[in-house]
Amino acid sequence: MALLREAVGSSLRAARTEQSRTLRDVAREARVSLGYLSEVERGQKEASSELLNSICEALGLQLSALMSDVTLQIASSEIAKLTVVDAA
């Protein structure tokens, strides 16, 4: 199964780069360390729910909008795996 933290990280990174913002800028506004945000974006660290909300606020994103993107990503990866199994 896909890992939730990887989908969350990838959605956060996509939202930040769409806004042409740096890790440093978003980390400062969210009051998290740059290293923490970077690890979260790379799917290496589970964000706590409170810090996830701070990061969403810094990005001007509703949590529901982030989670909708995360859900689509996870669903796509599940479909891709089913396709591989069907082809085998």
Added chain:
Amino acid sequence: MALLREAVGSSLRAARTEQSRTLRDVAREARVSLGYLSEVERGQKEASSELLNSICEALGLQLSALMSDVTLQIASSEIAKLTVVDAA
């Protein structure tokens, strides 16, 4: 903002009770402790992505299905908050 772990916990609990299964049964199948699962369901503990997948498997749920339910819950709570602000 809503807390992700609370929405995840509430969706997991709803899925388990819909199947009329006990905490003990699901915890055993997911190979997590009963106390851990209970804290996750009550939104008191952040589930790691790996253990969240084990719990989903024990419930026969795709992660995308869980996250879709979580997203709807969070969106509903955001709309409820907007309504309160509008009424004030």
